[in-house]
Amino acid sequence: MQQLTQKEILKLLKSYKLQYACEERERVELFSSYAKGTQSQYSDVAGAYNIDKKKFSLKHKNGFNKIRRIQEVQETLTKILRDKVDRISLISNNWSFSKHINNEMMYV
Numbered sequence: 001m002q003q004l005t006q007k008e009i010l011k012l013l014k015s016y017k018l019q020y021a022c023e024e025r026e027r028v029e030l031f032s033s034y035a036k037g038t039q040s041q042y043s044d045v046a047g048a049y050n051i052d053k054k055k056f057s058l059k060h061k062n063g064f065n066k067i068r069r070i071q072e073v074q075e076t077l078t079k080i081l082r083d084k085v086d087r088i089s090l091i092s093n094n095w096s097f098s099k100h101i102n103n104e105m106m107y108v
Helices: 006-019 053-059 063-081 095-104
Strands: 025-031 045-051 085-088
Touching: 006 025, 006 063, 045 053, 045 063, 053 063, 063 085
Parallel strands: 045 085
Antiparallel strands: 025 045
């Protein structure tokens, strides 16, 4: 299977973001090698999204529903992008990790 380009991934992510705009997502970000334009055949897509915690918690009442919804988002993105998708939380206690990721991110 041919690898998607950065431009194609950004287009697909924008479409995904618009499709689910009424849900809890506040931001969708692309980072890592695809954001830098240095991806190779061994790269996977690394993405992050911020959620509106209040909306998310109202819609997904218990912990299992929240975990299941986050997993569904990852599976949907994997299907859309036809590649493994890593996900991270944008909230981290590791300052250097957060700084590194924020320097690489491309807002979708």
